[in-house]
Amino acid sequence: MKDNNKRYVIVLTGGGTAGHVWPHFALFEGEKSPLANAFRENKLSVHYIGSQSGMEKDLVLINQPNWTYHSVATGKLRRYFSLKNFSDIFKIIFGFLQAFFLLGKIKASVVFSKGGFVSAPVVWAAWLRGVPIVIHESDATPALATKLTLPFSFLALVAFAETIPKMPPLFQKRVKHVGLPIRESLFSASKNDSLKFFNLESNKKTILIFGGSLGAQSLNNKMFNIIPELNKQFNIIHIVGKGNKSEIMNVNHYRQYEFLNQEMKYAYAAADLAICRAGASSIFELAAARVPMILVPLGLHASRGDQIVNARIFTNQGWAQIIDENTFQNESAIQLIESTMNSLDERKKALDSSPSAQTASKVSELIWDIILRYEANK
Numbered sequence: 113m114k115d116n117n118k119r120y121v122i123v124l125t126g127g128g129t130a131g132h133v134w135p136h137f138a139l140f141e142g143e144k145s146p147l148a149n150a151f152r153e154n155k156l157s158v159h160y161i162g163s164q165s166g167m168e169k170d171l172v173l174i175n176q177p178n179w180t181y182h183s184v185a186t187g188k189l190r191r192y193f194s195l196k197n198f199s200d201i202f203k204i205i206f207g208f209l210q211a212f213f214l215l216g217k218i219k220a221s222v223v224f225s226k227g228g229f230v231s232a233p234v235v236w237a238a239w240l241r242g243v244p245i246v247i248h249e250s251d252a253t254p255a256l257a258t259k260l261t262l263p264f265s266f267l268a269l270v271a272f273a274e275t276i277p278k279m280p281p282l283f284q285k286r287v288k289h290v291g292l293p294i295r296e297s298l299f300s301a302s303k304n305d306s307l308k309f310f311n312l313e314s315n316k317k318t319i320l321i322f323g324g325s326l327g328a329q330s331l332n333n334k335m336f337n338i339i340p341e342l343n344k345q346f347n348i349i350h351i352v353g354k355g356n357k358s359e360i361m362n363v364n365h366y367r368q369y370e371f372l373n374q375e376m377k378y379a380y381a382a383a384d385l386a387i388c389r390a391g392a393s394s395i396f397e398l399a400a401a402r403v404p405m406i407l408v409p410l411g412l413h414a415s416r417g418d419q420i421v422n423a424r425i426f427t428n429q430g431w432a433q434i435i436d437e438n439t440f441q442n443e444s445a446i447q448l449i450e451s452t453m454n455s456l457d458e459r460k461k462a463l464d465s466s467p468s469a470q471t472a473s474k475v476s477e478l479i480w481d482i483i484l485r486y487e488a489n490k
């Protein structure tokens with residue numbers, strides 16, 4: 113018999129950077145989201161399993177006081193030789209055991225994983241507990257955490273259709289292209305209020321510069337070389353990343369921040385153009401906010417090249433332009449920025465065909481359906 117007073121439990125996991133955290137929040141926004149409604153009606157409790165020191169902890173504790181946060185030990189799975197790989201194996205095993213006992217206590221109806229190092233042991237523990245697992249990959253190439261958790265998942269969601277053929281063939285049937293869940297609240301600010309928030313004037317166009325959620329020092333340095341020139345014509349909002357603040361701060365029409373939490377909505381509403389890395393959440397959000405973008409993807413020296421592929425897909429569709437970090441030149445960068453500022457209408461029009469912000473409610477529905485089916489068959 114159906115129990116109408118039953119309280120279901122969702123366990124969220126993922127972390128390291130904000131791109132592995134904010135998509136969870138997106139599932140709990142908006143009137144069309146069944147997860148948001150169930151949570152509001154007290155039919156669903158939300159538990160987040162993250163690391164002790166990753167960005168996810170602060171983001172959850174600050175922004176979601178009604179979720180329960182649990183920290184577990186995490187170890188990094190490096191693709192290169194490092195002595196830390198040996199000690200980290202024990203941390204991963206410990207994290208797995210902690211997650212296993214936690215899941216036994218929490219009695220989860222579903223686990224939703226957004227990837228990052230913390231997520232793999234949680235997914236493995238959930239599988240052993242028989243809890244259905246949904247994973248989501250944001251990037252155009254699957255991350256290691258996704259490859260390690262896909263065999264244990266019930267459903268694997270991807271932001272880019274191009275990711276599906278890159279998944280192991282044995283498991284491709286369980287992969288579904290949905291897009292990237294982004295927060296509705298990111299689009300709730302007006303341009304005027306946002307310019308006021310930054311104390312910037314509306315008679316100048318505004319450039320938003322940021323390097324993902326952690327900031328990107330090498331992108332910052334390149335930008336510092338051209339900011340004095342750009343600042344003659346444009347307002348600039350520059351998010352430099354934690355610990356990266358520089359001497360030049362808040363002069364003329366330049367505003368510098370380490371990180372914007374909920375205030376990121378003002379940055380998107382104020383911006384006429386963004387210059388940024390090509391992390392998946394950043395570019396999907398900018399597209400949904402209809403902000404033309406110039407992408408400087410993180411290169412192969414520091415990543416598996418996921419941002420290069422993300423950026424190429426967006427550029428091929430006409431949704432973005434790319435500057436290669438290795439061949440970056442001040443003069444040509446300034447020229448590209450100026451010419452883009454002179455053709456904003458065209459660039460914005462191109463973004464009309466870009467992915468919409470509807471993914472969050474779709475993913476929320478998929479997960480809610482899994483919760484109901486799992487609980488009905490228990």
Ligand SMILES: CC(=O)N[C@H]1[C@@H](OP(=O)(O)OP(=O)(O)OC[C@H]2O[C@@H](n3ccc(=O)[nH]c3=O)[C@H](O)[C@@H]2O)O[C@H](CO)[C@@H](O)[C@@H]1O
Pocket residue numbers: 129130131132134250251322323324325326351370371372373376390391392393394395397410415418419
């Ligand atoms: C260096 C690195 O490993 N980068 C990866 C990481 O980046 P990261 O998670 O930083 O990058 P994403 O672009 O995916 O997400 C950034 C998120 O941070 C938010 N934001 C940004 C600045 C700020 O001040 N406040 C704020 O809230 C943005 O709105 C966005 O939601 O995960 C992404 C998703 O798998 C990958 O594509 C990136 O390659």
